[in-house]
Amino acid sequence: MSEVKNPENILEEIEVSDLLFRAMELKKKGYRFSQAHAAYIEGKYELSYSFSDYETYQLHNLRVVCDVDQKVPSITEIIPAAVFYENEMKELFGVKIELISTDLDNRLYRINVEKPLGPKEEA
Template sequence: MEVIPPEVLLDKVMEKKEQGLRLSQACAAWVDGKYELSYSFANDETYQYQTLRIVMEKDTEVSSITAFYPYAFLYENEMKELFGVKIKSIHPDYQNKLYRIKAETPFLKEEDK
């Protein structure tokens, strides 16, 4: 796993794309008052995984990776809606309507919102 700052995410993702790796998952977690975003990439020939991890403050904004992996919009909309992660330029952006839920950012405790 490679821990990176948010500002280099797009460069690192572009490298993974150029290596022919497939985005296999992206997820968010709220740990000790910070977001942990994980992006995992698979090499379908060797079955090896590479993961990029960003640990960031709640108000930090991260760029969408949909320019490189269009299907990442599902992962990113989920991170945004369930955790409140600030992701810029998601395409398409479901505006917190990916899921039919009433609670805002339900995966964050009330005291962390």
């Protein structure tokens, strides 16, 4: 038998303005950045930032719900590893993320369609 470490996942809904502060707090607590993803659901973006701990395997998710036009600050200055995730959100969903440390400017994925998973343009 081996020891099981399976703490309950935490899902915390926060405002866009709190994002940087919470990310910094979690980083100070020694969490590593696990992933970030966006989802476009009913006219709004749902951004999830996941942090986890190497020792306890605790998963802490930050959920930001924002409007299509709302600007979201980049967390790359605090967490350099988030570069690709934020570029991905920007390219595939069209989330308006500002001040990414290395902005790949729609060249992470070499696809012909702009924001294929984001809001559909009214024809």
